[in-house]
Amino acid sequence: MIRVQSEPFDAGTETNLFLSRNANSGGVATFIGQVRDFQDQDSGSSKTISALELEHYPGMTEKELERIAAEAHTRWPLNDILVIHRYGRMDLGEAIVLVCAAATHRGDAFSACEFVMDWLKTQAPFWKREHSNTDSSWVDAKKSDDTRAERWNKND
């Protein structure tokens, strides 16, 4: 199931709902991405990030997430996948994304969860804008994200 929303969500509540729907799955892997003050740590600048804004492409975002979830289903024997992704303005510490993958065995659940996150980061049409104490600016894409996503290419 795919959900794209501006409202905050409770990752614990959503995970418990997912678990109750998949009580027969032996392994469930979850990933939660949160807003953090990365500017300070990554560049050493004195700028402090106060909030994050994610713009997205309504319609295409949902299609891309469905496509990525469907691809995960073809690669691993999964019982269920959940992706919840927010857009709009978010404060530090809030959850941006939740991915849950349910399978009979842990290896498939772990792999699918990581694959969905890596592909999502390079394929889903989200653009990040940081609001700091001094200004706001668009964030550039990272080569390291492409490298992580390319690990899953089948022709390697």
Place this chain on the structure above:
Amino acid sequence: MSLNVLYFAWVKEKVGTGEEQVSPSDDVQTVADVIEWLKTQSPGHADAFADASQIRVALDQLHVPFDTFIGNAKEIAFFPPVTGGDW
């Protein structure tokens, strides 16, 4: 050809609008052709597409390369490389 054009993030800010209807001439056939044509439409368009290596494209909401033919597509979107969260 009649196309609904969408722009996102800094591409939208440079062009000055998030959406417009365009009708380029018949010799505009590929994504690259559309970009060259759009660059002639305003200084904002020219600025947005000045470095095409920073632009990504979706045709009818699917990622496509620049040499893709427009064909019967209804919607084309231009945006920077995507940037989700920082994990």
